[in-house]
Amino acid sequence: MMASQSTMDKLHDMRLSVMARAYRDQEELPAASGLSFDERLAMIVDAEWDSRRTNKRLRHLRQAGFPEQDANIADVRYDDDRKLDRAQMAELSNCSWIASRRNIIVTGASGAGKTWISNALGVAACNAFYTVRYTRLPELLDELTVFKDEEWLKQRKKYIKCDLLIIDDWLLEQVKPNEAREIMEVIEARDRTGSLILCSQFPPSAWHANLGNGAIADAVIDRVVYKSYTIHIAGEESMRKRMRGME
Template identity: 65%
Template sequence: MANEATMDKLYQMRMSVMARAYREQEESIGVAEMPFDDRLAMLVDAEWDARRANKRTRLLRQAAFCDPDANVCDVRYDPDRALDRAKVMELSNCTWVDAARNLIITGASGAGKSWMACALGVAACNAFKTVRYVRLPELLDTLCIAKGETWAKMRKRYIACDLLIVDDWLLETISPSQTREVLEIVEARHRKGSLILCSQFAPSGWRAKLGDNAMADAVVDRLVFNSHVMHIEGTESMRKRMSGII
């Protein structure tokens, strides 16, 4: 039977899955005749798979997606949306995140920008990358109102992740102090982490909403440089498409 001292050590090292797999091996017919290396590999695989699954679950929870069930396999390629299937599949591989490139998703209200961003964010979590989702108004409230330890902690959260998704990007003009906070986040992430920006407006209209000054130029230059752009066409709401309403 499984050595109880070994079992206790496995549980103390928080290797409970391996401990259970060890017990199951001892209770399974024919396993005792297997080579030691094969039995060890089975134990390690069980622990490895469980930890990967737990990590993925933790990453998805921490990302705080507005639509955690979004999946690139469910993208609607209706003709009027003018979406490039090959491009979407390429983005879902997350090589652009590895290269610290950005993605700008534009389209009318209800076009499905947020859903698409979440679907690609979920793909990044599946690739074991850290992701954060936030609406720009919430991000600005956090950074411009909260100060001290809370401010520093939240700022680090937006900077340190592999992929930051900012929804409702520049729906309205922001103040100089808000533009400064945006610049600090963008500058800290430049060439080090990726961004997905969801906006109803093309980048050509961002400068005016950022104050049309040197800070605005710096923000737009860093965001647009070497970025992918996805424009979702169509006038019918994504919510209507997904509900099956004709």
């Protein structure tokens, strides 16, 4: 069984390089000569399929912009004082909540590990082939409270079109009226298109004032909270101190 150079060239021209390599590699498999045409074709197609899925997952991870790229749900610390629910974390790691367009609210003191847990859930989403974007609320507002040109529209789509948007440092202080309107527009759009993870030092009961009270605050909170899971990280000791204790 000899790989046809003409077929190899055509596969490369169609950017099916992994399939071409698998086709060529079958020459070096003694058992391949005993396989049927369908079996050999399946092996070649599987190689291309697996490669593309791996590349897609890595592309999602790269585009997400995680500050904690190595975060993994399997590495969550369940110290007694943190009061994290192991069963809840395991359930959320399967990402079915994204398929249902539900949200997650992660609360806790500064240094509790909110960003890390949100990134671990985001990595799990990328591994399940969902598109994810991570940002901090101040950065999102800096991008969206500017002159509304084509670049503004491009940035807005980035936050709306992804399957999961993670917003860190959520409502740590009162926002301006124009910022509250941009927040409402993003939340309103995402209510129809995807899921959110919001990381905040404050519970939802404290968000109303920081959104300026009124109708905009009502609209944002209603769209986020009613279909959200809540993860509260308790404990007085920061994750940095906990990790130093392991050195």
